[in-house]
Amino acid sequence: MAATVDVNLDDYKYGFSVPENYAFKAEKGLSERIVKQISEMKNEPGWMTDFRLRGYKHFMERPMPQWGGQGMLNTINFDDIYYYIKPVGADKAFESWDDVPEDIKNTFDRLGIPEAEQKFLAGVGAQYESEVIYHSIIKDLEAKGVLFLDMDASLREHPEIVKEYFGTVIPPEDNKFAALNTSVWSGGSFIYVPPGVHIDLPLQAYFRINAQNMGQFERTLIIVDEGAYVHYVEGCTAPTYSTDSLHSAVVEIIVKENGRCRYSTIQNWSHNVYNLVTKRAQAYKNATMEWVDGNLGSKLTMKYPAVWLMEDGAHGEVLSIAFAGKGQVQDAGGKIVHAAPNTSSVITSKSISKGGGRTTYRGLIKVAPDATNSKSNVLCDALILDDESASDTFPYIEIENSNVSIGHEASVSKVSEEQLFYLMSRGIEEDTASNMIVSGFIEPIVKELPMEYALEMNRLIEMEMEGSVG
Amino acid sequence: MSTSLSIKDLQVSIDDKLILKGLNLEVKPGEVHAIMGPNGSGKSTTAYALAGHPAYEVEGGEVWMDGVNLLELSPDERAQMGLFLCFQYPTAIPGISMANFLRTSYNAVKGEEGEDGKKKPIPIAEFRKKLLEKMDLLKMDKSFARRYLNEGFSGGEKKRAEILQMTLLEPKVAILDETDSGLDIDALKIVSEGVNSMLSPERAFIVITHYQRILDYIKPDYVHIMYNGQIILSGGPELALRLEDEGYDNILKSIPQNGNGGN
Ligand SMILES: Nc1ncnc2c1ncn2[C@@H]1O[C@H](COP(=O)(O)OP(=O)(O)OP(=O)(O)O)[C@@H](O)[C@H]1O
Ligand SMILES: [Mg+2]
Numbered sequence: 001m002a003a004t005v006d007v008n009l010d011d012y013k014y015g016f017s018v019p020e021n022y023a024f025k026a027e028k029g030l031s032e033r034i035v036k037q038i039s040e041m042k043n044e045p046g047w048m049t050d051f052r053l054r055g056y057k058h059f060m061e062r063p064m065p066q067w068g069g070q071g072m073l074n075t076i077n078f079d080d081i082y083y084y085i086k087p088v089g090a091d092k093a094f095e096s097w098d099d100v101p102e103d104i105k106n107t108f109d110r111l112g113i114p115e116a117e118q119k120f121l122a123g124v125g126a127q128y129e130s131e132v133i134y135h136s137i138i139k140d141l142e143a144k145g146v147l148f149l150d151m152d153a154s155l156r157e158h159p160e161i162v163k164e165y166f167g168t169v170i171p172p173e174d175n176k177f178a179a180l181n182t183s184v185w186s187g188g189s190f191i192y193v194p195p196g197v198h199i200d201l202p203l204q205a206y207f208r209i210n211a212q213n214m215g216q217f218e219r220t221l222i223i224v225d226e227g228a229y230v231h232y233v234e235g236c237t238a239p240t241y242s243t244d245s246l247h248s249a250v251v252e253i254i255v256k257e258n259g260r261c262r263y264s265t266i267q268n269w270s271h272n273v274y275n276l277v278t279k280r281a282q283a284y285k286n287a288t289m290e291w292v293d294g295n296l297g298s299k300l301t302m303k304y305p306a307v308w309l310m311e312d313g314a315h316g317e318v319l320s321i322a323f324a325g326k327g328q329v330q331d332a333g334g335k336i337v338h339a340a341p342n343t344s345s346v347i348t349s350k351s352i353s354k355g356g357g358r359t360t361y362r363g364l365i366k367v368a369p370d371a372t373n374s375k376s377n378v379l380c381d382a383l384i385l386d387d388e389s390a391s392d393t394f395p396y397i398e399i400e401n402s403n404v405s406i407g408h409e410a411s412v413s414k415v416s417e418e419q420l421f422y423l424m425s426r427g428i429e430e431d432t433a434s435n436m437i438v439s440g441f442i443e444p445i446v447k448e449l450p451m452e453y454a455l456e457m458n459r460l461i462e463m464e465m466e467g468s469v470g
Numbered sequence: 471m472s473t474s475l476s477i478k479d480l481q482v483s484i485d486d487k488l489i490l491k492g493l494n495l496e497v498k499p500g501e502v503h504a505i506m507g508p509n510g511s512g513k514s515t516t517a518y519a520l521a522g523h524p525a526y527e528v529e530g531g532e533v534w535m536d537g538v539n540l541l542e543l544s545p546d547e548r549a550q551m552g553l554f555l556c557f558q559y560p561t562a563i564p565g566i567s568m569a570n571f572l573r574t575s576y577n578a579v580k581g582e583e584g585e586d587g588k589k590k591p592i593p594i595a596e597f598r599k600k601l602l603e604k605m606d607l608l609k610m611d612k613s614f615a616r617r618y619l620n621e622g623f624s625g626g627e628k629k630r631a632e633i634l635q636m637t638l639l640e641p642k643v644a645i646l647d648e649t650d651s652g653l654d655i656d657a658l659k660i661v662s663e664g665v666n667s668m669l670s671p672e673r674a675f676i677v678i679t680h681y682q683r684i685l686d687y688i689k690p691d692y693v694h695i696m697y698n699g700q701i702i703l704s705g706g707p708e709l710a711l712r713l714e715d716e717g718y719d720n721i722l723k724s725i726p727q728n729g730n731g732g733n
Contacts, residue, residue, distance in 0.1 A: 417524065425555055
């Protein structure tokens, strides 16, 4: 196999790429023909093809959102993107790394995935371009009836469950980018956790873009049955190219009575990737849904993980960390819809901007008329590291019931000279000192992560602090 | 004998306002100097300027520590040389545990340089043992190690935490800026004992205080009175007692050159 090509390893250590080796690469641009071609190649049932076409129609019809990162959104050239690329050997996901084509395996080795799998994961899925190339879950979870497959495989092997839930949380017409995803989706994870099953170790998926001008559109569906628990973690990286790539995922989650789902993301795309993702969960009676959302990379991220609290006693939480460096816009936040009585929610957002980066907290708390006795608390703090950088807050609140308690606190601060001086007066160098202040700032969220990811998060933030990544 | 710290005609301004107007002080190893003076006379300014706070502009004069021009060094370099300031108002930093902060600081100041020129960090277990010993000495509860740096600490707890840092970093020159204020009677005793346990022929202390009380515990060799940005009177321990009796007004009147703008 050809040697890896390093494109830009200065700061962003995941910026390498390997030569393209593809079984199929759709022509650039999006058309009805390409949508049908993808569905056909995947041998999908007719209802899924129809779904895709609905998505395609809506995507073409909808105007570009004129908020968030609209300045950058308007510069995306949708004709210059590859919407589907299938790597050689990716007919189905392998269950052993030994079977994975060597260049792809090397890539995931460099990203540390097989190692993490051995150490602290219950299962791993690894997607390369449009297809999941590796998938595996520990045997005793399989025996308990846990399903953890790539989305395409689940459609082949469990079509009835997929048909029942697919697109029910986020319909094809939900928004322009969810529609785009629906039309060309490929890969992603499918998880089903049977009643009462508690998965102790996290399941992880890793999404890797390798090709230039790539569009990655994975689709994830998670069903946590009554009293069950799962922690799902996703990570993502891409090579640094001078042209732009697009990542537009849809994640749908259903948490049934007394179930709990935690979904953690460490988004570290290279700075040429548009990251436009729709994530939504429905939490039923006394269920808990938690989004832990770390956004460090990408050129523009627009992502507001949502929880719909559908039944009595449901609880939703969004913990969001965003770091925007030079040339980056992180437009992130969360949405909670209180649709039933006695529901509660918390949104905690911490953002850091540096070197001209912009962070925005954009959030919505909505309380339906019959959601009596609901509670919500929003806390968003922004840390701005220099005069070129900026931060905004857009907290929307829509309340249609008077018997609720809603709290909102926001702060914007700069790294204080006094804090920096205090640390330096104890012999700590300036760079280390400001890193410490930043990691202290995000600590309330990082401490929620399993240790391995907390370390990873701190390390990534440190790397971002060191330089403006190319 | 060599000097620990030599301050010559130091002039310092904040926001273009001259605060220190020609400060002179010689501190030798093993000595304890007390600085007293009315509010606003420039005691904390002296401490901050010596530690290198960026808001304090040095307009003139010299400060030498062990033959090194201190004024050319950044605050962290000064600390690494062995200068330590117990802050009058320590800053809180949320999200950073005391233990993590103390270890980072310890490694920066005390870490021994390896062959690659980088400082070798102390093993965590070894540090932990050391930390617990010092905390025990200052009768601090173990739980402080897990708390965020100075966050939510009471006034007295903050002062105790400052002394804890000092005992860990074992500086050559320690400046205590009103460490006694805000301490209850027992705490004053514990903190003073902590300081006294560190007295050594190699180490010098500058104790800034308003009260004679702490000087009963920490015996000064010299007492200086600061007024309007200068040291206008120096003496032995008896000067602090005299001050307590007579008050600043009377003492100032008795100094002939005082009142002509503080040359
Ligand atoms: N940031 C600042 N801007 C303007 N003036 C300042 C600033 N900091 C200190 N000063 C002034 O400098 C003078 C000396 O202050 P300093 O804090 O050194 O006094 P001090 O002797 O420590 O007093 P105290 O006994 O009250 O602690 C005061 O008049 C004070 O108002
Ligand atoms: Mg003072």
